[in-house]
Amino acid sequence: QLHLQESGPGLVKPSETLSLTCNVSGDSITSTSYYWGWIRQPPGKGLEWIGSIYYSGNTFYDPSLKSRVTMSVDKAKNQFSLKLISVTAADAAVYYCGRQSTSSIHPYYIDVWGKGTRVTVSS
Amino acid sequence: DIFMTQSPDSLAVSLGERASINCKSSQSLFYSSNNKNYLAWYQQKPGQPPKLLIYWASTRESGVPDRFSGSGSGTDFTLTISSLQAEDVAVYYCQQYYHYPPYTFGQGTKVEI
Numbered sequence: 001q002l003h004l005q006e007s008g009p010g011l012v013k014p015s016e017t018l019s020l021t022c023n024v025s026g027d028s029i030t031s032t033s034y035y036w037g038w039i040r041q042p043p044g045k046g047l048e049w050i051g052s053i054y055y056s057g058n059t060f061y062d063p064s065l066k067s068r069v070t071m072s073v074d075k076a077k078n079q080f081s082l083k084l085i086s087v088t089a090a091d092a093a094v095y096y097c098g099r100q101s102t103s104s105i106h107p108y109y110i111d112v113w114g115k116g117t118r119v120t121v122s123s
Numbered sequence: 124d125i126f127m128t129q130s131p132d133s134l135a136v137s138l139g140e141r142a143s144i145n146c147k148s149s150q151s152l153f154y155s156s157n158n159k160n161y162l163a164w165y166q167q168k169p170g171q172p173p174k175l176l177i178y179w180a181s182t183r184e185s186g187v188p189d190r191f192s193g194s195g196s197g198t199d200f201t202l203t204i205s206s207l208q209a210e211d212v213a214v215y216y217c218q219q220y221y222h223y224p225p226y227t228f229g230q231g232t233k234v235e236i
Contacts (some may be wrong), residue, residue, distance in 0.1 A: 046228055047231075049227070109218065110175060
């Protein structure tokens with residue numbers, strides 16, 4: 001059974017870099033049937049898609065975050081990662097990783113979600 | 124960006140009654156080449172991650188009770204819970220995956236008893 005688990009610091013200082021990893025178990029991150037995505041949810045608010053990555057390294061990012069976001073895949077460890085630079089209070093949220101069905105051209109819906117990790121931005 | 128607008132923001136339904144949530148897209152989500160609408164519905168209970176209920180506007184995810192159904196095409200979609208159960212109390216989100224990036228979600232609809 002597929003399981004996704006986010007990990008990373010729960011507290012990040014303003015202007016610093018948020019780094020999260022999603023460990024994938026029960027499936028190979030090199031599957032051609034899926035993209036792997038990051039979604040966040042600010043406290044008390046709705047869902048925001050951040051970006052998605054294919055095992056080949058092909059990425060799609062939210063244009064509003066694109067200048068600050070980098071996603072990567074580590075095939076050997078079967079995990080993928082998110083880096084968000086220059087964080088502000090507006091980046092505080094629960095961050096989810098997820099598996100996105102795909103035609104291999106572009107990602108579709110998110111069929112499996114991690115439990116999420118809460119990130120606070122504060123000095 | 125494609126804007127997804129859900130209505131209502133919240134609704135209260137008696138146990139066993141029908142609940143309907145609407146989702147309107149600012150652009151069509153219908154792709155004529157494959158005759159599909161690129162819309163999904165998710166359920167999020169407090170303290171939990173979202174859960175996929177419906178994709179391609181009307182295809183129920185495996186394991187989702189058949190009281191959940193999705194309908195609509197183009198820009199107007201509906202999630203219906205035919206007979207509300209206590210465990211259906213949650214926030215429901217629609218999401219488009221046709222026009223990207225970004226993939227966009229509706230603002231959410233809170234369903235209460």
